[in-house]
Amino acid sequence: MSTADQSLGLADRAGARSARLRPAHHQSSRAARTRRKWYEIIGLTTPAIIVYTMFVLVPMGFALYYSLYRWRGNGPPTEFVGWRNYLLAFDDPIFVDALQNNLTIVFGSLLIQGPVALGVALLLNRRFRGRAFFRLLVFVPYVLAEVTVGIMWRLILMRDGSADTLLQSLGMGGLVQGWLSDLPLIIWTLLFILTWKYVGFAIILFLAGLSNVPDELTEAAAIDGASWWQIQRHITIPLLGPTIRIWMFLSMIGSLQVFDVIWVVAAPSVRSLGSANTMATYMVDNGFFARLWGYGNAVAVILFVISFVAALVFQRFVLRRDIQGALTGRVS
């Protein structure tokens, strides 16, 4: 979408330039300008469209096609079953568990990461010694590879691992839990790890947003006698709105599709019990490990539709002001 808009803008500007160079023959130059504009639009967008079609649209079409078959990957699909795979998925309590876990992660991430990241970003936005260092520090977990993070936390949280040892040495041995084996607890452990991993991303986004808040406004408010809290509450945070909404959007989509950390941290057993699975891990467990290729594709399509609808609804109702025109109207 953004690439197309960009190239459209480029084409406009290029067209305007060529028009300025040839002021005479008004009528024909206008036709030439339109023609050239279209050449440029086609020339500049074709590569992107080809790539997008080949690697996004065509595979999506195949997924939809395969999802209508009972197919285990031996030879081409032949047994057409219509929507049966979709019905089977919603009939499977483990898939419903996965969906619920995804929702827990979506809302948990928004409710925990949002306030924490906002608080830390506001703090790190003040001037103090070592600010750059702390900014770097909060971003480190986000830079680490998901698999690394997963293995690290698995080792920390295993029975008699360093988390348990730490709690015991602090005299809080009573708090020791089966972090990754106590079935109702696991999803919260995973949410904690995901928060630890991704809160740095929210902080960096918010800091970038904060740097766009004009100093004049906060200074004027300060001169008028507003306290630091009042300034944050009434000036900084409202001006940070677009950034917060974009972060919510990214966080929501990421939470719906989360796979790697869960896959590495949660044992296969607790995934298949529905205690620590997500739609994406369910898809791989069923598609590849249970060799249900048609069914796995159906789950992939469900995951896509849910993410897509969530994205559209969010864009339509929450991001409306931030992206005005980009989706609904003409760019110019």
Next chain:
Amino acid sequence: MARSRRVRAAMALMATSILVLPAACSSEEPTSEAGLYKNPVTLTWWHNAAEEGPGKVFWQKVADDFKKLHPTVTIQIEAIETNQLQRTRIPAALLSNDPPDIFQAWGGGEIVDQVKADYLKDVTEQTKAEVASIGSASAIWAVDGKQYGLPFRMGIEGFWYNKKMFADAGITAPPKTMDELKQAVTKLKGANVIPISVGAGDKWPAAHYWYNFALRACSIDTLKGATKDLKFDDACFVKAGTDLKDFIGIQPFQPNFIATVSQQGAGSSAGLVATGKAAMELMGDWNFGVMQNLAGAQWATMKPNIGWFAFPAITGPGDPKAALGGGDGFACSKKAPAECVEFLKYIASPEVQKAYAAVGVGLPVAKGAGDGVSEPVLKSILEATNSASYVQLWLDTAYGSTVGTAMNDGVIAIFAGTGTPQKVVGDMKSAAKK
């Protein structure tokens, strides 16, 4: 800009693959028996010894030795991690026009499906001598009396145990019946050690208890029939779950067993035995090598304490001398050159098998190759394998991935306390239709 560069890269990639494809396919032209070793051929070989170690080195040596014997044959090895290899790479490659010539094959339900899709080369005629030498185990790589692959490794499972812990707890002899096993668990608990470790986190190590109970509860005919028709109507499959529930009821396992993995780290189920924290583990013949890696420097003092005994007998129609086991083999794809079959036979030949046994990564299958096994505990497994009246392949392999996964998931639910014996069988039946 960045986009168009990416497109150009993608186009270059496509162009290369178009150029490469015919070259790759040309090696796949079937060669007639008479033309064997006349024209130079390249065999692509996919195996699962992906980790650096003696197993990977050994396969490289096998390929090199074969090339020395037959200079016209070049073998290109790709070593891929087991799950990657079996779940994604091989199925995808077989669907394409360019599968590997020779690749790892689990046998059982998987090979039945592959034969149905006409992916594999029928090697019945060429491998008669090898099949005779290997014996009944080769049937795992056969479908409807025709041979489609050959094993190179086979072993049955049983309890690995710590002799010293047994002696300290006052257990004089390895348990022979389920009651004796339960008594041993009580005694070990009294001695304040973990009686049995189980890697339920990986699902299959826990599911193997159910398989063994099914092996003892069901007649061999029932088991053979179930592998063929995937019906599971016999009451013995429910009884397997009931027996398992009883056994879990005496709490023989380590705390938090539901998420314990089987092979990674000292906290894994194999690690608990290897480091002297648990007294027993039900596991296949490969556990010796796994424990050796996990124990590290401790292994020298631990090794003399490690013993092995078969899964105890239970009263029932099952044959107490039947055992549960499995192996690994290779198969040639349909269009592979005739040299592929020669290489398959070479891997199963007594010389290569003897050398394989000496490496110590698995028990060999060919007659006479057992001499290469030097560890006494591995020798005892080899003897037990050879004297077993019937070796039932791991049920999840025998029934194929779909039913196998449903079965393992159901058994895990019993371990977690949320499942029932009836639900395991019900889920297996509905998975067969999925």
